[in-house]
Amino acid sequence: MENFLSIYLNDQLALGVGWRELAKRSRAANRETALGEALGTVSTGIAEDVATFEHLMRRLGIRRNLVKTSLAFAAERLGRVKPNGRLVRYSPLSRFEELEFLVMGIESKKQLWATLRDLAGLARRLPDVDFDALIDRAGHQIAAIEPFRERAGREAFGGPNAA
Numbered sequence: 001m002e003n004f005l006s007i008y009l010n011d012q013l014a015l016g017v018g019w020r021e022l023a024k025r026s027r028a029a030n031r032e033t034a035l036g037e038a039l040g041t042v043s044t045g046i047a048e049d050v051a052t053f054e055h056l057m058r059r060l061g062i063r064r065n066l067v068k069t070s071l072a073f074a075a076e077r078l079g080r081v082k083p084n085g086r087l088v089r090y091s092p093l094s095r096f097e098e099l100e101f102l103v104m105g106i107e108s109k110k111q112l113w114a115t116l117r118d119l120a121g122l123a124r125r126l127p128d129v130d131f132d133a134l135i136d137r138a139g140h141q142i143a144a145i146e147p148f149r150e151r152a153g154r155e156a157f158g159g160p161n162a163a
Helices: 003-028 035-061 066-079 093-120 129-159
Strands: none
Touching: 003 066, 003 093, 035 066, 035 093, 035 129, 093 129
């Protein structure tokens, strides 16, 4: 079973690295805006979550799979070249998709912390880790960017109240 936990944690770490890089890219693309400020906070929180996750893995004696994290890093970079409806500029679709993917990633992170706490029994093995606080932090991250995600979706798709 410990091998399954190692595989699961390395898969989740790779995803976390991808979300971290996406958050940094999105923050840079929206700098000097209210969204950029919110993404700065979220980006810092995601980076802290990845560091917390790496620390948990070390405490559990689980080695980091550099291939998986390197592939996640490369996949995020490759995702930058996909068509977005504009040839060279940042598009409303890019903004929406970045925010949509970030919200999905943060929601999955909430599930991750609950899984580790409840199903993997880490609350018992690591009683000093406040999994509830980690879940709450993810909720705050979503709350910080959700209004911007909704606005970006309306702008991208021409929905009600589009700017």
